[in-house]
Amino acid sequence: MAKTAIEAVGLNKWFGEGEAKTHAVKDVSFDAYLGEILYVVGPSGSGKTTMLSMISGILRPNSGTVNIEGSDIWSLGTDALAEFRLRKIGFVFQDFHLFPRLTTAENVAIPLILPKRNWDAALK
Amino acid sequence: MSGILHIAYKLLVNDRSKYAALLVGITFAVFLMIEMTSLFAGILTRSSATVINIGASIWVMDPAIQTVANTIPLPDYALDEVRSIPGVKYAVPLYSGSALLKLPDGVYQAANIIGLDDTSLFGRPALDGGNIEDIYAENAFIAVKDSEFYKLENPKVGAEFELNDHRGVIVGIAHVASSGLFGVPTLYTTYNRALQYLPNTRFTISYLLVEPKSPADVASIKRQVAAAGYLALTKDEFIQKISNFYKYQTGIGTNMLIMTVISFIIGLSISGQTFYTFVIENLEKFGALKAIGAKGCELISMILFQAAFVSLTGYGIGVGLCAFIIWLARLYLPDYAAIITFSNLILAFIMVVVIAAISSYVGVRKVLRIEPFDIFRG
Numbered sequence: 446m447a448k449t450a451i452e453a454v455g456l457n458k459w460f461g462e463g464e465a466k467t468h469a470v471k472d473v474s475f476d477a478y479l480g481e482i483l484y485v486v487g488p489s490g491s492g493k494t495t496m497l498s499m500i501s502g503i504l505r506p507n508s509g510t511v512n513i514e515g516s517d518i519w520s521l522g523t524d525a526l527a528e529f530r531l532r533k534i535g536f537v538f539q540d541f542h543l544f545p546r547l548t549t550a551e552n553v554a555i556p557l558i559l560p561k562r563n564w565d566a567a568l569k
Numbered sequence: 570m571s572g573i574l575h576i577a578y579k580l581l582v583n584d585r586s587k588y589a590a591l592l593v594g595i596t597f598a599v600f601l602m603i604e605m606t607s608l609f610a611g612i613l614t615r616s617s618a619t620v621i622n623i624g625a626s627i628w629v630m631d632p633a634i635q636t637v638a639n640t641i642p643l644p645d646y647a648l649d650e651v652r653s654i655p656g657v658k659y660a661v662p663l664y665s666g667s668a669l670l671k672l673p674d675g676v677y678q679a680a681n682i683i684g685l686d687d688t689s690l691f692g693r694p695a696l697d698g699g700n701i702e703d704i705y706a707e708n709a710f711i712a713v714k715d716s717e718f719y720k721l722e723n724p725k726v727g728a729e730f731e732l733n734d735h736r737g738v739i740v741g742i743a744h745v746a747s748s749g750l751f752g753v754p755t756l757y758t759t760y761n762r763a764l765q766y767l768p769n770t771r772f773t774i775s776y777l778l779v780e781p782k783s784p785a786d787v788a789s790i791k792r793q794v795a796a797a798g799y800l801a802l803t804k805d806e807f808i809q810k811i812s813n814f815y816k817y818q819t820g821i822g823t824n825m826l827i828m829t830v831i832s833f834i835i836g837l838s839i840s841g842q843t844f845y846t847f848v849i850e851n852l853e854k855f856g857a858l859k860a861i862g863a864k865g866c867e868l869i870s871m872i873l874f875q876a877a878f879v880s881l882t883g884y885g886i887g888v889g890l891c892a893f894i895i896w897l898a899r900l901y902l903p904d905y906a907a908i909i910t911f912s913n914l915i916l917a918f919i920m921v922v923v924i925a926a927i928s929s930y931v932g933v934r935k936v937l938r939i940e941p942f943d944i945f946r947g
Contacts, residue, residue, distance in 0.1 A: 503860055504942040524864045531862020542857040542944060546583035547576070558572030559863055567572060 447478035451500055456509035458495050469495040470506070494539070501534045502526050531559055573863065577871035580851060581878065587850075588879065590843045595883025596890060598836020598924065599917050602829055603891040606913040609825040611906030615750035616815050617808040619665060619683070622745040623692035625778035627790060628807045629660070632800040635814045637807070638751065640665050642772035647799060651777050654793045656786030661686035664763040665775040667753070671731035672722050680721070681755040684763025684775075691778055694757060699726045699741030704759060711741040713755040715748040716903035735766045752904060833920050840883075841928045844876060848932035853944055860941030868936050876929035884921045888914065 458470040469492040477483050485493050498504035500511050502518050510517045518529055535556070543552050550568055551558075557567035582588050614621070619637045620628065629651055631641035651660045664684025669677050685692055685704075693701060694713060703709055712724055721730075728739045737756075749755060758766075764773055779801065781787050787803060794801035802810060816822035848855075855868055891909065898905040 498942050504940075524866075527859070527862050527864045529862075530860065534862075536860065538857065538860075538944065542853060544576075544580065544854055544857075546580050551576075551579070555576070555858070556861055558576060559858070559861060559867070561571055561573075564572050564575045 447480055449476050450479045450481070450513065451475075451477040452510075452512040453496075453500055454510050454512070456496065456499055456511070457507045458492075458499060458504065459507055470499065473509070501536070502530045531556065573867050573871055574874045576858075577874045578878065580854065580871075581847075581875045584847065587843060587847045591840055591847070591879045592883050592886065594836060594839030594843055595880055595921060595924065596887040598832055598840065599884050599887025599921060600890050600894075601832030601835065602917045602920055603888060603909060603913050604894070604907070605825055605828045605832060606916060607891065607895065607907040607909045609821070610910045610913060611908040612750060612821060613812045613815060614747055614908055615906050617811045618745070618747040618749045619681075620804060620807050620811070621747045622694065623663065623683075623778065625663075625692060625776075625804065626781060627779035627787065627801050627803055629777035629779055629794055629799050629801045632798075634800065635818070636811045637665065637776075640775040642770050643774040643777065643799065644772045645774060647797070648774060648777060650797050651779060651794060651799075654790055656782050656790050658780045658782045659689070659691075660777050660779045661689055661691045662760055662774040663692065663776040663778050664760050664767075664773070666763065666767055668732050668767055670721070670737070670756075673729065674722065676722075678720050679753045681749060681753055682763055682767060683755060683757045684760040685757060686778075687759045687761050690759075694743035694745045696741045696743050699739075701741065703740035704757070706738070706740055708736045708738045709740040709758065709762070710737050711743050711757040712739050713745050713757070714742050715745060715755065717748060717752060717754040719903075721754045732766050733768070737766075748904070748906075750906070829916075833924070836920070837924045837927060840880075840924050841931065844879070844928040845931050845935075847875075848872065848935055852935060852939055855936045856939040856941055856944035859936075859939065860944050865937055869933050872929050872932045872936060876925040876932070880921045880925035884918060887917070 453476075454474050456470055456473040457468070459466055459468045461467055473492075473496055485496065487493050495504065499506045499509075502511075502521075505519060511519060513529075513533065518526065521529060544555075547555075554567045558564060616636060616638070629643070629647070631643060633641055648660060648662055651657060662684075663686070664682070666682050666684075668680055668682050670680050671677055683692075687705075690701065690704065693704075694711065696711070697714060699711070701711075704711060712718065712721055722728075724730075724739045724742075726739055726741065730737045730739075743757065745755070777799075779790065781790055791801040855863075855871070858871075859865075859868060888909075895905070895907045895909065898907070
């Protein structure tokens with residue numbers, strides 16, 4: 446049986462308060478396994494980005510847990526969470542957010558440069 | 570350089586228009602700050618030119634003296650009083666006054682006249698032409714070849730002039746460490762000739778120049794001179810007293826301070842605003858780095874590095890530009906009184922650090938507040 450990569454339990458996220466309160470993600474639970482390709486499909490505004498942000502350590506949920514490799518990522522401190530994103534998560538931003546002042550190779554190498562690797566070594 | 574700082578460096582210098590604007594702001598501020606303080610330092614140094622050039626260890630004067638330019642004559646017996654103080658190796662009189670010279674072409678020119686002790690010639694300048702013994706010749710004067718020399722019509726040894734209907738002859742051309750502040754040439758002669766040629770009050774000694782037997786005697790000499798009703802200052806103390814007069818009792822110090830503060834504000838506003846705009850425009854890049862996994866301290870180090878790099882580069886260019894402008898000004902304006910001192914450089918450096926700190930503080934606050942989710946969402 447494939448090993449569990451991500452275990453999301455009871456994720457909830459809402460924005461705003463009072464009448465303006467919008468529940469973006471409500472009671473979402475799922476398991477994703479190593480080697481598995483998982484598609485999240487839904488109309489615009491259905492909460493896909495919000496859910497991905499919560500399971501990747503970018504957006505703190507109002508309730509629920511995200512366990513990756515046996516530990517709840519939202520129990521980590523700020524720096525540990527940043528380290529987790531750097532080591533475990535790969536992103537392609539919706540707007541790409543490339544650095545126009547850097548070359549293509551340098552843009553691609555940023556996740557290798559950030560863990561204090563030598564600039565030239567990271568570019569190789 | 571670590572990878573994160575390398576990214577910061579590339580983000581900064583590859584944005585050429587912003588980088589140029591930041592450099593111009595810092596450079597301009599540094600240039601103005603150093604130029605203003607250098608002018609002030611130059612004026613202060615020149616205001617003490619006589620003290621520096623004569624070089625006596627202790628100067629005895631009337632307690633009401635504020636600058637070396639304004640003398641209050643001491644009675645002749647003061648010389649004997651001071652010479653009798655234990656610890657005094659020797660004491661000699663000095664005449665310092667001004668006169669109106671009539672030059673060979675009929676032009677009248679004001680000049681400083683320094684009368685040196687006839688016996689020792691203590692405080693004499695170094696000669697470039699002529700012999701020092703000739704100062705004892707009839708009507709002899711030594712002209713100082715400083716930035717005001719041309720006002721004497723560039724005299725050579727043997728040139729003549731008139732001073733209070735007395736004939737004067739240039740017997741030597743000398744150089745001194747510092748030119749005067751007031752734009753008039755300087756002539757040296759003997760003390761007694763100065764008294765003969767220039768109208769005097771009842772008392773005639775401008776200053777007494779004292780050499781102590783040892784540095785340990787300075788304090789007791791000062792005490793005993795004070796007990797006699799006069800003021801004894803070491804060379805450095807006298808220079809400081811003159812500086813204080815120009816700093817605090819004329820408008821020069823206040824004006825220079827205001828100009829320096831204005832330079833600082835201009836530099837801060839140009840650099841601070843440009844750096845703030847730079848950070849704002851790169852905010853989503855910093856947010857993206859944060860989302861990828863850059864820690865808060867790493868983002869802070871990026872901002873601080875960028876602020877420090879642009880500030881130090883601008884500081885270096887500003888100092889270089891100021892030195893170049895002063896050099897250029899002196900080529901065409903020999904009287905230009907500006908001296909770049911270590912104090913000026915340190916002051917400007919501190920101000921640049923403050924500009925960098927304030928600019929980066931604003932940037933850091935913005936960057937730390939950005940939420941990676943806002944970047945991720947697009």
